[in-house]
Amino acid sequence: MIRNKGALVTSIILLGICMCLFFPFPNYQMVNARVSFMSFPILTDEGYVLLGLLGSALFILALIFLVKGLKKFHLLSMGVVLITFALLPILLMTIYQETFARGIMAISYTENGECQFDVVSKDVLQGECHLELQNRSNEAVSFELEFLDDHLTDNGQRIASLMNVAGPYYVKIEPNRKKFIHIKELLDLSDVPNHIQGGGSSFIHIKIIDGETARIL
Template sequence: MIRSKVALISSVVILSICMCLFFPFPSNVMLEANTIFMSFPIRNQDGYILLGIIGSILFIIAMILLVIGMKKYHVRTIVIVIIVYSLLPNFLITMYQETLASGITAISYDSNGECDFEDAGEDLLNGECNLILHNRSNEAVSFELEFLDSFMEDDVRMGALMNLAGPYRITIESNHKKSIHLKKLLDLSEVPNHINGGTSSNVHIKIIDGDKTRTL
């Protein structure tokens, strides 16, 4: 079944390097990307990302070496490796957060938050956001929460408008998943070319504790 141990070991080493290049912790390094291959950001609003392109090439080389190293079951092996490669980072992060992490490094976010905005009059907007954060540590964690605009929104401020009514101080008890609901009346009189309404899905956030920050 194994044709070349050298090719297989080389494939594993290269895949490990690829995973380390853009490991999504403590901050999610993929947020600014608008073109992605596997776990590699290829392009963002500033142009192509050289390291992401190099990582993509290395990943393809690793797959080729994997095929070279196997006598048969090529397709099946590639599919299994891709699935494991996609799931392993989240598994490792969860293991770390539940065992060694403390403070904001123990906070996880599924990125499924949503913000809705409705016109409330001239230069006024009703903003309402819902998201779920999980404290995986054995101690309560307190931090400030900020909203970030999506890098896909082409300079249109939406999610970050909620910061006009901030900062938001959040405390999550140990080993607790907290549903956060924020509803604020936003004064946009000093915001040029602002929106009059809309919905922002998969909102990005920043959590801050002193000089420590994480972008999720």
């Protein structure tokens, strides 16, 4: 089955490097990504991501070496690699959080959150957000929560981050518990230029902060 052992080993090494480049812990790496490939952000609001381009090239090169290293089952092998590359980081992250992680390192995002903004008056919106977080450790964890935008809209308007106008928000999650978080606030946006006039945002991202330590989920 193995045609070229050196090519196969090279493929495994390159895949390991690719996984380390943008490992989704402690921070989610795809915030602000407009264009992505696998787990690599290619284009963000700031422009092209050279490391993401490098990771994409290495990943493709790893697949080429994989095909060269095997005599047959090329498509099956590439399918296994793609699934493993997608699932293994999540598995490793979960194992770490449920064993050694403490504080905000043990917090995971269990449901994709969403925010809705309704117009109250010219410069006042009612913002309402829902999300669910899980504390995987055996100790209670407290932290400050901020809302982030994936990327600004084409005309530069903020969406989810508008909730920070009424912040900061403080959250405490008991040991080994999930917590559904519902935040509803009136947002005075008179000092926020070019704000949205209502609408919603799903798959929102957040920053959790504990002293000098912060994570993006």
